[in-house]
Every structure is written in structure tokens, then in C-alpha cells.
Amino acid sequence: MEKPWLRSYPPDVPAEVDTAAFASLPALVAPSVAAWPDRDAFANQGAALTYRRFDQQARAFGAYLRHKAGLQPGDRVAIMLPNLLQYPIALFGTLHAGCVAVNTNPLYSARELLHQLVDSGATCIVVLENFAHIVQQVLPSTSVRTVITTKVGDMLHLPRALLTNFVVAHVKHMVPEWHIDGALDFNDVLRAGAVSDMSALPINGADTALLQYTGGTTGVPKAAVLSHANLVANVLQTEAWVRGVLTPGREVALVPLPLYHIFALTCTLAFMRLGATNVLVTNPRDLPALIKEMKHAKASTIIGVNTLFRALLDTPGVEDAASGTLKLAVAGGMAMQRSVAERWQQRFGVPVTEGYGLTETSPIVCANRLDAGHFTGAIGLPIPSTEVAILDDAGTPLPLGEPGEICVRGPQVMQRYWNNPEETAKVFAPGGWLRTGDIGAMDEQGYVRLLDRKKDMIIVSGFKVFPNEVEEVVAAHAGVLEAVAVGAADERAGQVVKLVVVRKDPQLAEAELIEYCRANLAAYKVPKIVVFRDEPLPKSNVGKILRRAVIEQEGSAAAG
Structure with a gap:
């Protein structure tokens, strides 16, 4: 087929990359471990893991899964962690053991977690203890037999580790009570695995590396099966696109997006290929702390979504962040607003490079040229x-x-x-x-x-929300007769979920319905707007609610 995009390629970007150069993700990062063993691979909350230490601990984790927990190649391991040093260790340990990682959002409700664990058939889960009570609720209904828990400060240096864990649990009260018989401590697992055979199992490129859950037209989350070859290819494609701007072994990448999101994960793997230090941000909503980290780390690269870039620009102190060090800002997950991109370029002298992808493509498909020098409004050129x-x-x-x-x-x-x-x-x-x-x-x-x-998905700060899932939850409320979920424009999040409801109980209030949703949906899926109607919602001749008609009606009402 004709490939007009090749005529627009930068001179240093090849049309093709050797996607078969490495058989697996561990093999892909092995050259970085060898080339920069004493360089920090990951940093978080003042602690760091060198490439050598990261590799040792990942192998120890994998050895425990194989020799102590008895997991077999192909078994699924759910990883329910925010951005902490524990995440890359658990991910690569899972892969070293020949197992399949199942990225799991720590913000899932019990209902959402149960579906994912049952659907994936996971037999092991690694979870931050802040969310262990959710695991406890669903555990009896799953195939999970190995639970590994960790605390926020477990990978930090003493005495900071003890202080952090005490504050999180007893001052901020962020750890609800939980009890799971036989639960294992993450650090104990690393110590036990370190005395076992730490050699990695041979992995074929066609072997599954990751089950990455996404939605669909049905609204029921389903898992894209991403092989080692899929992910290796996308990392090499991404590396080829950015290598001309970034210097191997010298970059610092700020990673405020969660690694359980495929965009953040693939970008981070590409940064690892270049020997960069990946600064993992656990709580990107703390914007002053994020700006402080950005300045302290002297970040040369940052990834984000439109919502985050806008929030940073609106936060006092941003004028001192990464001054003179930033080379690359990459946006994905949702459409980039021109006003935000232009403000960012004016502030940092670096454009936000927008790309396009989806879970099913590991995820990157298109990207804008890094030397564009301005916001194009396009989602870019197909990558190599x-x-x-x-x-x-x-x-x-x-x-x-x-x-x-x-x-x-x-x-x-x-x-x-x-x-x-x-x-x-x-x-x-x-x-x-x-x-x-x-x-x-x-x-x-x-x-x-x-x-x-084409689909009716709603994009909230880069996260996909599927209306049918929200509607299914709302329909289970005793006071609801019928409901439809649509997207509503929002200045900060891009979109938020809006509910249009016909009540069964006339006394049902907006606050009650939103609180009900909070108990059954992740925070970004919870409706921010509720509109009550007295008349039935428009339907087809077979009784299906016509969502597009509702959207048009709401648009007309807002305009009028």
C-alpha cells in the first residue's frame, strides 16, 4: 500500500525497525542493565533503584513466584499498585517467571476487581495494603491463592520507610482494616526469592506478557492479549521516534501517569531502553509536590494528558520547574487542547508532542514530529x-x-x-x-x-469510561427507572460523566445517586452531573434507549 507518511518522516527516523531483535521484555532491557548498571533506573519519594539492583530484585521476585509460590508459566499475576518502586520489580519479576501480568487499577471497586480477577483467572495478586480490604472482599470468589501485600514506604531507606508507613496508616488513616490469611509481605518475598535460583525462564515472543483491560461497545471490560513481541515492537518503534532528541544514559523522565495505564508503561519501557532515570510520581494530584519533584529531578522528559499539563500550568511555582532542562513533553490518552499546548510551549520552549494509540496496539500508533516546533492539531504520522x-x-x-x-x-x-x-x-x-x-x-x-x-466512550482525564457500565450500576439502584450516561464537556477533565435519569422513587436526590455510584465505580467513572427527567427516555422500536437522541436533546437544552 502507498505510505504517504514516509515522505514526512524526520531524516533520522527509519521507515521500519527490527521488531524481532529481542524475544521478550526482559531481553529488551538487558542491554540497559549491562550498559548502565550503576545508573538509577527508577526513583520515588527520595529512594532509587539502580539498573543492577532493579534487575536483581525483579529476578528475586520471579524466583519466589516459581520456586516458593509454585506458579507455572502462563499463570496470571494481578498487579494492583500505584507508581512505586515495587511496580517495576513486580512486573519484571512476573515476566521472568514466565507468567502473565494483569494490570489492575488500585481505584477499582470490589465489583470491578472481582470481574477482572475472575475473567483473567489470576492466581496471584500484588497489592498495596491501602487497597487490601477490597481484595479481601472478593478473594473467596476468585482463583487467587497467593496474595502479596506491600506498604507505601517499603522500598524507602530507613528511617524514612518506617516513618512513611506510620504516617500513611496512623496519621492519615489511609489503610482500612483488612485481614487475609496467609498474605505475604513484599520485602519478605524478595528476601526469600534471593536465595533461590534466579535464572529467568526462556520466553518466546508469541508468549503473552500482559492482559491489559479495556472496554468496548458492550461496556463490559475485556482484556487485550499483548504478547512480548507486541510490546517489544512498540517500545522499539517509540525509541526510534525519540532517540534523535534524547541522549542515551543521560535523561531523567518524569512519570506522573500510572504505570498500570499502557501509555505510561510503554513510554517508561522506551525510556529504560535509553538508560534514563524514571522518576515515578505516586500522587500526581498533589501539584505543588509534583512541581517540586520536576524541579528537583531536573526532568528532561515528561509524559502526561491534557488535564495534567493544564493543571501544572495553573499551579503557582511552575515557572521554576524544569527551567532549561526539559527536552520533550509527550501527551496521550485524550485530545490535547490547543490553548494548553501553546501555553506550555510559551512557558518551557518545548511543544507538547501529541500522539495517538489504543490499548489494543500496545498502545502507540501515530506521533507528531518532535521537531515540529508548534502544535499541529493532528494526531501525527504512523510510527515506524x-x-x-x-x-x-x-x-x-x-x-x-x-x-x-x-x-x-x-x-x-x-x-x-x-x-x-x-x-x-x-x-x-x-x-x-x-x-x-x-x-x-x-x-x-x-x-x-x-x-x-465512533464509539460512545467518554474520556475523563485520559481514562476511558464506557456508558453501558455506568448505566448498569445506576440501573441497579432501587430508585431508578431508567438512565443513560453521556459525556459532558469539562474545562479541566476534557469530559465528565453526565447521567440523565428517570426516577422510580420521586424522592431520589442527586447526592444519593452519586454516593451510590462512588461505592460501585472507580472515581473517574462517577457521574459529576445528574439530570432528572419526568418523561421516558427516547427509545427504538425494540425498546433500546437511543443514547444519541439523548445527547442531542441535552445539547439542545443547554443551547436553549
């Missing part, structure tokens, strides 16, 4: 070894400039959905094209522009 086509509903390629569905083909495209052949069949078009569900167009220079979302 990637093909993008704009297809109509019949799967026929459309001429340049005409809108259609953005479809992707390349080595980073997932193998399938986990245990879901029906959804897998829906998402793949003839010729191996992955249907993204997004509407876009490609210009003569090969730049892709995102025009609309």
Missing part, C-alpha cells in the same frame, strides 16, 4: 513499521482527505481479546486491519486527524 488506513464501513480504503474509520496494521497490534472470540472477530477487518472505532482522515503528507469517536 506501522500502517494506517482510512476505511469505510465495508472495509474499502478511502481517498486521502475523506473521513472514515481509522484502521491499524503492525507488529504492535494485539493477538486477540482474552477468552472473547466474538469481540475479537468484530474488531478485525479483512487483511488483518484492526478497527479502532475512531473516525479520522489522512492528508497528502500522511498526517492523521481525529474527527470524532
Whole structure:
């Protein structure tokens, strides 16, 4: 097929990369461990792990899973951690053991966690003790037999580790009571694993590395099966795109996005390939602390979403952050607003480089040139070894400039959905094209522009919210007759969830319904706006609520 985007490539970016150069993610980072053993690979809360120490502890964790916990190759290990030093150790330890990592959002409610653990068939979970009470609630209904818990300060130096854990548990009261028989301590696991055989199991590129959960048209979360080869390919593709700007062995990357989000994870793996120090930010909502960290670390790279970049720019003290050190700012997860991008460039002299991807593509598909020097408004050019086509509903390629569905083909495209052949069949078009569900167009220079979302998903600060899931939870409330969830524009989050409800109980109040949602949904999925209607919601002739009609009605009401 014709690839007009290649004519727009920077001179130092190849059209193709050798995606078969490494058989696995551990093999991918091994050269960095060898080249920079004493350089900090990860830093967090004043502590750090060198590349050598990271590798040793990851191997110890993997050895424990194999020789003490009895996990077998292919077993699933859920990792329910925020950005702490424990995360990369648990992730790579899982991979060294030949197991499959299941990224798990620590903010999940019991209902959400139960679905993911049951669906994935996870037999082990690594969890921050702040969320162990949620695990305790669902544990009897799952296949999990090994629970490994850790505290926020466990990887810090003494006495800071003890002080941090005391403050989190007893001053801030952030650890609800929990009890799980046989739960293992993370540091005990590392010590026990260190005296076992720490050699890694051989891994094939086709072996599954990660189950990364996402939603779909049904709203039921499903897992994209990402192989080692998928992730290795996307890391090498990303590395090829940024290598001309970043100097191997000398960069500091600020990582405020959670590593359980595939965008943050893949970027961090690419930074590891370049021997960068990855500064993991545990609580990016503490903006003054984030700016202080940005300044202290002398960050040369930062990843984020539009919401975060805007919040940083609106926070006092940002004028001193990363002054003169920042080389690269990368945005993903949601559309970048021009006003935010232009303010960022004016402040730091570096544009925010926007890209595009999805969970099913590990995730990066397109990126803007790093030397663009300005905000383009496009989602960029297909990255090396990637093909993008704009297809109509019949799967026929459309001429340049005409809108259609953005479809992707390349080595980073997932193998399938986990245990879901029906959804897998829906998402793949003839010729191996992955249907993204997004509407876009490609210009003569090969730049892709995102025009609309074919799916009804709502993007809250870069996180996907699927209306059917919210509606299912709300419909279970005794006071609700019917409801539909739609997106509402929000200056800070891009979008928030808005509920349009017909009440069964006339006394049902907005506050009660929102509180009910908080108990059953992750925070970013909880509706921020509730509109009550007296008349029935519009429906099709088979009784299905017409969401698009509701959206139009709400738009008309707001305009009028």
C-alpha cells in the first residue's frame, strides 16, 4: 500500500525497525542493565533503584513466584499498585517467571476487581495494603491463592520507610482494616526469592506478557492479549521516534501517569531502553509536590494528558520547574487542547508532542514530529513499521482527505481479546486491519486527524469510561427507572460523566445517586452531573434507549 507518511518522516527516523531483535521484555532491557548498571533506573519519594539492583530484585521476585509460590508459566499475576518502586520489580519479576501480568487499577471497586480477577483467572495478586480490604472482599470468589501485600514506604531507606508507613496508616488513616490469611509481605518475598535460583525462564515472543483491560461497545471490560513481541515492537518503534532528541544514559523522565495505564508503561519501557532515570510520581494530584519533584529531578522528559499539563500550568511555582532542562513533553490518552499546548510551549520552549494509540496496539500508533516546533492539531504520522488506513464501513480504503474509520496494521497490534472470540472477530477487518472505532482522515503528507469517536466512550482525564457500565450500576439502584450516561464537556477533565435519569422513587436526590455510584465505580467513572427527567427516555422500536437522541436533546437544552 502507498505510505504517504514516509515522505514526512524526520531524516533520522527509519521507515521500519527490527521488531524481532529481542524475544521478550526482559531481553529488551538487558542491554540497559549491562550498559548502565550503576545508573538509577527508577526513583520515588527520595529512594532509587539502580539498573543492577532493579534487575536483581525483579529476578528475586520471579524466583519466589516459581520456586516458593509454585506458579507455572502462563499463570496470571494481578498487579494492583500505584507508581512505586515495587511496580517495576513486580512486573519484571512476573515476566521472568514466565507468567502473565494483569494490570489492575488500585481505584477499582470490589465489583470491578472481582470481574477482572475472575475473567483473567489470576492466581496471584500484588497489592498495596491501602487497597487490601477490597481484595479481601472478593478473594473467596476468585482463583487467587497467593496474595502479596506491600506498604507505601517499603522500598524507602530507613528511617524514612518506617516513618512513611506510620504516617500513611496512623496519621492519615489511609489503610482500612483488612485481614487475609496467609498474605505475604513484599520485602519478605524478595528476601526469600534471593536465595533461590534466579535464572529467568526462556520466553518466546508469541508468549503473552500482559492482559491489559479495556472496554468496548458492550461496556463490559475485556482484556487485550499483548504478547512480548507486541510490546517489544512498540517500545522499539517509540525509541526510534525519540532517540534523535534524547541522549542515551543521560535523561531523567518524569512519570506522573500510572504505570498500570499502557501509555505510561510503554513510554517508561522506551525510556529504560535509553538508560534514563524514571522518576515515578505516586500522587500526581498533589501539584505543588509534583512541581517540586520536576524541579528537583531536573526532568528532561515528561509524559502526561491534557488535564495534567493544564493543571501544572495553573499551579503557582511552575515557572521554576524544569527551567532549561526539559527536552520533550509527550501527551496521550485524550485530545490535547490547543490553548494548553501553546501555553506550555510559551512557558518551557518545548511543544507538547501529541500522539495517538489504543490499548489494543500496545498502545502507540501515530506521533507528531518532535521537531515540529508548534502544535499541529493532528494526531501525527504512523510510527515506524506501522500502517494506517482510512476505511469505510465495508472495509474499502478511502481517498486521502475523506473521513472514515481509522484502521491499524503492525507488529504492535494485539493477538486477540482474552477468552472473547466474538469481540475479537468484530474488531478485525479483512487483511488483518484492526478497527479502532475512531473516525479520522489522512492528508497528502500522511498526517492523521481525529474527527470524532465512533464509539460512545467518554474520556475523563485520559481514562476511558464506557456508558453501558455506568448505566448498569445506576440501573441497579432501587430508585431508578431508567438512565443513560453521556459525556459532558469539562474545562479541566476534557469530559465528565453526565447521567440523565428517570426516577422510580420521586424522592431520589442527586447526592444519593452519586454516593451510590462512588461505592460501585472507580472515581473517574462517577457521574459529576445528574439530570432528572419526568418523561421516558427516547427509545427504538425494540425498546433500546437511543443514547444519541439523548445527547442531542441535552445539547439542545443547554443551547436553549
